[in-house]
Amino acid sequence: MSRYDVAIIGAGIGGASLAAEVAPHARVLILEGESQPGYHATGRSAAFWSETYGGPNIQPLVIASGDFLH
Ligand SMILES: Cc1cc2nc3c(=O)[nH]c(=O)nc-3n(C[C@H](O)[C@H](O)[C@H](O)COP(=O)(O)OP(=O)(O)OC[C@H]3O[C@@H](n4cnc5c(N)ncnc54)[C@H](O)[C@@H]3O)c2cc1C
Structure with a gap:
């Protein structure tokens, strides 16, 4: 059985963004x-x-995302 370090509930942009940030580390x-x-x-x-x-x-939060999106 596969094991995971982190479980994220919801695959909207919020969950997907968090997953992308965490994935290199866990x-x-x-x-x-x-x-x-x-x-x-x-x-x-x-x-x-x-x-x-x-x-x-x-x-x-919107302002903090600006540099990344640009
Ligand atoms: C018509 C409209 C237009 C918009 N236009 C813009 C725009 O132009 N620019 C902008 O910045 N924002 C816009 N927004 C806002 C933006 O879309 C939302 O802020 C953003 O998509 C929210 O993402 P989220 O991941 O938090 O939520 P969601 O996209 O709702 O994702 C949550 C996910 O969690 C899942 N979920 C919930 N509970 C459970 C559970 N118990 N178990 C498993 N899965 C679960 C849901 O099925 C869903 O897939 C708009 C919103 C709407 C409605």
Whole structure:
């Protein structure tokens, strides 16, 4: 039986991003309840980046992602 160091629940962009960060350092398992990844909010995103997106708790995360996305 395979063994993993980290289990991530949900294969939206949040879970997938976390998995990509952790994967070089540990064996990662992503568990998704739907039949495919990106089924919910991620699959509906218009995929634009704006530093004013979201409320006060979200905007710092959006701004922090800017360099990577650019
Ligand atoms: C119409 C629309 C347009 C948008 N446009 C933009 C945009 O242009 N730019 C932008 O930055 N953001 C946009 N967003 C917001 C962005 O899409 C979301 O913030 C982002 O996709 C959230 O990702 P997530 O991984 O947190 O959630 P999700 O994509 O919802 O992923 C969560 C995953 O977890 C799974 N899951 C949940 N519970 C369990 C469980 N118990 N067991 C197994 N799996 C589970 C779900 O099935 C799902 O696949 C938009 C959102 C919508 C709805």
